[in-house]
Every structure is written in structure tokens, then in C-alpha cells.
Amino acid sequence: MGESFTQTLAARFDSLPAQLQKAARWIEAHPHDAALLSMREQAGRAGVQPATMTRLAQALGYDGYDTVRALHADALRHARQPGLVATAARRNKLQAGTREAAAQAMVQHGAAQIGALGDPATLTALSQAASLMAGAGRIFCLGMRSSHAVAWHVWYALSLISDRAVLLDGVGGVGFDALVQARPSDVLFVCGVAPYTRAVVEAVMQARAGGLRVIALTDSPLSPLISQGEPALIVPTDSASFLHSMAPAFTLAEILVALVARGDDPALLARLDGLDRQLAAFNTYHPSKG
Amino acid sequence: MGESFTQTLAARFDSLPAQLQKAARWIEAHPHDAALLSMREQAGRAGVQPATMTRLAQALGYDGYDTVRALHADALRHARQPGLVATAARRNKLQAGTREAAAQAMVQHGAAQIGALGDPATLTALSQAASLMAGAGRIFCLGMRSSHAVAWHVWYALSLISDRAVLLDGVGGVGFDALVQARPSDVLFVCGVAPYTRAVVEAVMQARAGGLRVIALTDSPLSPLISQGEPALIVPTDSASFLHSMAPAFTLAEILVALVARGDDPALLARLDGLDRQLAAFNTYHPSKG
DNA sequence: ATAAGATTGCAACAAGTGTTTTATGTTAGG
DNA sequence: CCTAACATAAAACACTTGTTGCAATCTTAT
Numbered sequence: 001m002g003e004s005f006t007q008t009l010a011a012r013f014d015s016l017p018a019q020l021q022k023a024a025r026w027i028e029a030h031p032h033d034a035a036l037l038s039m040r041e042q043a044g045r046a047g048v049q050p051a052t053m054t055r056l057a058q059a060l061g062y063d064g065y066d067t068v069r070a071l072h073a074d075a076l077r078h079a080r081q082p083g084l085v086a087t088a089a090r091r092n093k094l095q096a097g098t099r100e101a102a103a104q105a106m107v108q109h110g111a112a113q114i115g116a117l118g119d120p121a122t123l124t125a126l127s128q129a130a131s132l133m134a135g136a137g138r139i140f141c142l143g144m145r146s147s148h149a150v151a152w153h154v155w156y157a158l159s160l161i162s163d164r165a166v167l168l169d170g171v172g173g174v175g176f177d178a179l180v181q182a183r184p185s186d187v188l189f190v191c192g193v194a195p196y197t198r199a200v201v202e203a204v205m206q207a208r209a210g211g212l213r214v215i216a217l218t219d220s221p222l223s224p225l226i227s228q229g230e231p232a233l234i235v236p237t238d239s240a241s242f243l244h245s246m247a248p249a250f251t252l253a254e255i256l257v258a259l260v261a262r263g264d265d266p267a268l269l270a271r272l273d274g275l276d277r278q279l280a281a282f283n284t285y286h287p288s289k290g
Numbered sequence: 291m292g293e294s295f296t297q298t299l300a301a302r303f304d305s306l307p308a309q310l311q312k313a314a315r316w317i318e319a320h321p322h323d324a325a326l327l328s329m330r331e332q333a334g335r336a337g338v339q340p341a342t343m344t345r346l347a348q349a350l351g352y353d354g355y356d357t358v359r360a361l362h363a364d365a366l367r368h369a370r371q372p373g374l375v376a377t378a379a380r381r382n383k384l385q386a387g388t389r390e391a392a393a394q395a396m397v398q399h400g401a402a403q404i405g406a407l408g409d410p411a412t413l414t415a416l417s418q419a420a421s422l423m424a425g426a427g428r429i430f431c432l433g434m435r436s437s438h439a440v441a442w443h444v445w446y447a448l449s450l451i452s453d454r455a456v457l458l459d460g461v462g463g464v465g466f467d468a469l470v471q472a473r474p475s476d477v478l479f480v481c482g483v484a485p486y487t488r489a490v491v492e493a494v495m496q497a498r499a500g501g502l503r504v505i506a507l508t509d510s511p512l513s514p515l516i517s518q519g520e521p522a523l524i525v526p527t528d529s530a531s532f533l534h535s536m537a538p539a540f541t542l543a544e545i546l547v548a549l550v551a552r553g554d555d556p557a558l559l560a561r562l563d564g565l566d567r568q569l570a571a572f573n574t575y576h577p578s579k580g
Numbered sequence: 581a582t583a584a585g586a587t588t589g590c591a592a593c594a595a596g597t598g599t600t601t602t603a604t605g606t607t608a609g610g
Numbered sequence: 611c612c613t614a615a616c617a618t619a620a621a622a623c624a625c626t627t628g629t630t631g632c633a634a635t636c637t638t639a640t
Contacts (some may be wrong), residue, residue, distance in 0.1 A: 258531030
């Protein structure tokens with residue numbers, strides 16, 4: 001992208017005839033509409049003949065008006081995460097194509113993804129999920145393949161603060177048999193992204209049939225893991241790499257557990273303290289402890 | 291706004307035929323494109339007949355596809371420049387102390403933590419670690435307790451793109467015996483944060499003694515897991531909750547793997563493709579695949 | 581196994597698109 | 611005042627768009 005539309009326009013604006021200037025002014029004032037509306041519609045709103053838009057595009061050196069619109073569409077697409085990311089990119093400029101540059105791009109993308117989790121819908125779902133977990137009997141944790149790390153981590157964190165967490169991994173070929181003993185007061189935390197593992201989807205259906213509440217952490221509002229009326233945590237999984245990213249899911253899961261823990265009683269800290277002692281007694285930790 | 295497109299869709303999604311679901315999934319995954327591209331173009335990208343898009347719109351009760359696109363266009367217009375974090379906090383003013391507010395604070399904190407990973411030192415370490423991994427024979431992955439999810443995920447992702455990954459979990463009480471068979475061309479990826487698990491520290495020492503290169507992902511430059519002259523990935527673990535956060539570590543680990551994969555040969559995509567086929571053959575995935 | 585129904589792919593359609601051509605008006609210099 | 615030279619408007623053009631009707635195909639229940 002050698003030059004932005006605005007720059008190109010500014011360079012030649014003064015030498016344009018009156019009608020073209022009128023059209024150009026409107027485009028500058030309504031860049032969103034320039035991307036989203038048809039040329040004729042734009043011409044109408046700008047108070048200009050349709051042909052004028054085409055002529056403007058050509059006068060600026062573009063093939064036609066479609067090019068102009070594509071420019072504005074790209075801007076709409078990419079002008080996403082302004083703060084954080086844009087400034088970081090400006091700060092340390094790396095040669096494109098190097099591994100450092102790629103790494104930096106991924107870091108920025110990741111930060112933007114996490115930041116986007118702050119939208120109201122996600123926060124509400126988090127809150128609901130947390131209260132559901134807090135009031136639950138047992139909490140079953142399920143996730144396979146790329147989602148396994150997330151499910152495992154949730155189980156582990158929960159097991160630090162309570163004894164109600166049950167991990168549903170398939171170790172030993174036992175499948176998810178523990179689910180059959182679940183009671184309606186229990187909840188199932190399930191994490192899964194497309195392509196959805198069949199066994200997980202079936203386990204969710206089984207849990208639902210058994211009357212369990214289900215908290216789904218997944219990648220789309222249309223995920224088969226989501227149960228109507230239950231909290232659904234939706235995270236992005238897109239990545240610069242071809243491996244989709246589970247980092248947003250992991251982060252959200254961690255926040256969820258933190259929320260659950262927050263609501264818990266003061267006996268919790270004592271419990272964690274006791275755990276530390278116990279582990280120290282078993283010589284689990286290396287002495288150079290922070 | 292009576293109902294958002296997503297809500298309308300979610301309500302009837304299950305009762306839609308396969309092709310309409312496929313189209314709907316694509317739209318949900320690419321809301322920007324849904325606003326900016328022509329229907330035929332969208333159909334092509336979604337792998338669906340043009341008519342299907344129209345039918346979907348009508349099945350959801352809209353007049354036609356233009357209505358659907360207008361909905362997404364509006365969303366694109368209004369969800370404009372949120373300064374991501376700062377303005378998001380301003381926009382939805384939450385009462386301090388509520389669960390939503392706490393969640394939002396954690397999200398913002400998390401985004402900042404991830405963004406901070408873009409500093410030059412970390413990027414350099416990432417690059418070194420990636421080239422080390424790329425040139426390695428086998429890659430042992432080690433991490434226990436809260437670091438286990440990270441180690442597991444790295445192992446899993448690596449095992450998707452090569453057959454050189456070995457997970458060192460202690461399942462079955464076998465300890466880390468696999469390490470004794472390691473050769474100097476192998477590398478050890480280890481993740482661990484304070485308080486450092488004794489067994490992990492000892493395994494690192496053993497690996498170092500055996501001539502292995504060691505990539506450490508840890509929480510401090512003073513961590514006992516770091517070997518002199520080896521790449522060290524330092525991540526923050528502080529959290530609003532008392533449970534320390536592993537999300538930055540997880541994110542960085544994922545980027546590391548992506549970098550390793552990036553450098554790999556073109557045979558990689560073929561390999562992943564083959565994997566997909568294999569899993570499909572074994573009926574691993576739920577049919578509603580993206 | 582078969583029929584009724586739903587779903588899908590294909591091709592044709594009218595409407596709308598961006599562009600180009602043609603006609604009309606406007607302005608400046610001889 | 612005329613007439614080039616230019617700017618604007620209008621109309622015609624080729625093309626793409628979103629939609630719909632119909633036949634082929636796949637489900638599903640009898």
C-alpha cells in the first residue's frame with residue numbers, strides 16, 4: 001500500500017473540478033458509507049451524478065470506483081484494534097518477514113484478541129458462568145485435543161480451591177463414565193472448538209439429558225456445545241499461523257476460575273496456605289522459592 | 291434493535307438444514323465480510339450455492355439477503371473505534387465490586403500482559419527458541435502443576451506438525467525416564483513458575499548434564515529452570531486473583547510453536563490435511579464442521 | 581421397498597451495478 | 611458575438627447482483 005486514498009486525494013484535490021471536489025468531500029466525510037453503500041447510493045447522498053464518482057476515481061488514478069470502495073473496505077476491516085496494537089507496531093519497527101516481526105505480529109494479535117473479550121456479552125456470560133459454578137455441587141471439566149489444556153487447567157485450578165472438580169479425560173479408555181453418576185446439582189464445564197470432537201458433543205448431550213447445567217467455552221455462538229439458556233463463553237481462535245489459537249480460550253477460562261474463587265469464603269486462603277505446607281512437607285518444591 | 295442477527299440465528303440454527311447451517315457458520319465467523327462482500331462472493335467463500343444465502347435469510351424471517359447484510363453493516367458502523375481497553379471501560383460503566391467489573395479488570399490486565407510480551411528481549415528469545423526447536427532432533431516437553439497445561443499444549447501442537455515431540459508427564463509413575471535416552475541433538479522445552487517443582491528442576495539439571503539444549507518458559511530471569519546461554523522466555527504471572535495467571539505463558543508458548551511451524555516445509559500442510567482426513571475417517575469429529 | 585416430503589444444485593430472470601457514450605450547458609479568448 | 615474548450619447532465623451499455631422456479635437428490639416414515 002504505497003499511498004492511502006486520503007493522501008492521493010489531498011495531492012490532487014485543488015486541481016479537480018467542482019463536482020469532483022463535492023464528491024471527494026463527501027467520501028472523506030463518510031468513509032464508512034464509502035465502503036458499505038453502492039456507488040449510485042453514495043452519489044445520491046453526495047448530491048452528485050453517479051458518473052461523477054467514477055470520474056473521480058479515474059481522475060485519482062484508480063481503475064474505477066470499485067477500487068476506491070475496496071480501499072475503504074480494507075480500512076474498515078483493519079482499523080480494528082487501534083490503541084494497544086497500532087502504537088506497539090509503531091514503537092519497534094522490525095523488518096517484515098523476519099521471525100521477530102512475525103512473533104511481534106502474533107503478540108499484538110493476541111493482545112487484541114484478549115482485549116476484545118471485554119465486550120459486555122462476554123462479561124455477562126462470565127458472570128453467569130461463575131455464579132453457576134460457585135453454586136454447583138460437583139464441576140465436571142471436559143475438553144479434548146486442542147481444548148484439553150484448557151479443560152485440564154480449569155480442573156487443576158478448581159481443585160486447588162475446592163474438592164468438587166472432576167476431570168473428564170479419557171485416560172485408560174474409561175471414556176466419560178463419571179458423567180453417569182452426575183446429579184442435577186452438578187455442572188459441566190466443556191471447552192471445544194471447531195472441528196468439534198464427536199465424543200465431546202455426545203457427552204454434552206448426555207449431560208444435558210441428565211439435567212446438568214452446562215457451561216460452554218467455544219468458538220462460535222452456533223457451536224453444538226452450547227445449550228439454550230446456559231452461559232456460553234465465545235472466544236476467537238483465529239491465528240496468523242494455521243494452527244488456531246487457544247490462548248483466548250485459556251485466558252477466559254482462567255478468569256472464570258478467578259471469579260469463582262473470588263466469591264468463595266475466607267477459608268479459601270487458609271486452605272491454600274495449608275496446601276503450600278503440605279507440598280513443602282512432601283518436598284515437592286525447589287528451595288529457591290519466590 | 292429487537293433482536294440481533296446472531297440471536298435470531300441461534301434460536302433457529304438447530305432446525306436448519308445442513309447447507310444453511312454451513313452458510314450461517316461462515317457468516318458468524320466472518321461478520322465483516324458479511325457486510326462488505328457481495329452475496330455471491332460470500333457464497334463462494336463459504337462453499338455454498340448463492341441461492342443458499344438467500345434461503346438462509348428467508349428461513350430466518352428476513353426479506354432477503356440485503357437485510358442480513360444491512361444488519362452486519364450497521365454493526366460494523368457502530369462498533370467503531372473502541373480504544374479497545376480505555377473506551378471499553380468508559381462505555382460500559384460497571385459498578386465497582388460487581389462480578390462484571392472484576393471480570394473486565396482481569397480482561398484488561400490480561401490484554402496488557404500479553405501486549406507486554408512484544409518487548410524486544412522476549413521477541414529475540416522467541417526467535418532463538420524457535421530456531422533451536424526447528425533444528426532439534428526430538429523435543430521433550432515438561433511442565434507440572436499449573437505449568438502442565440502449557441507443556442501439554444506445546445507437546446500437542448508440535449505433535450500435529452512433526453513426530454519429534456515427547457511429552458514428559460509423570461503418568462503411571464514412570465517419572466521422566468524418557469530423558470535418559472535423550473541425545474545431544476534433542477532439546478528440552480520446560481515450563482515452570484514459582485514455586486518451582488523440585489522434580490522439574492532436577493529434570494532440567496539432568497537434561498543439561500546430558501548435553502541437551504534447554505528452552506525455559508518461566509516467570510523470572512532468576513528462575514532455576516534457565517540455563518546459561520540458552521533462550522529464556524520470561525512471562526508475567528501476576529493476577530488480580532490470588533491464583534497466579536498462566537495465560538501469558540500459554541500465549542507465548544503458542545506463538546513459539548507457530549514460529550516453529552512457520553519455518554517448516556510445505557509438506558506440513560499436506561500433513562495436517564492428512565490428519566484431518568484420518569480423524570474424519572475415525573469419526574472423531576462432530577459433523578457440523580466449519 | 582416405496583411414496584411423501586424436504587433439501588439441494590442449476591439455470592434463468594429482472595433489477596441494479598459501474599462505466600461509457602452522447603448531448604447539453606457554461607465559460608473564456610478572439 | 612462567436613466558438614473552442616471544458617464541465618456537467620442524461621441516457622445507453624455491458625455486466626453483476628440477488629432472487630426464484632424447477633428438476634434431481636437425499637431423508638424419513640410407513
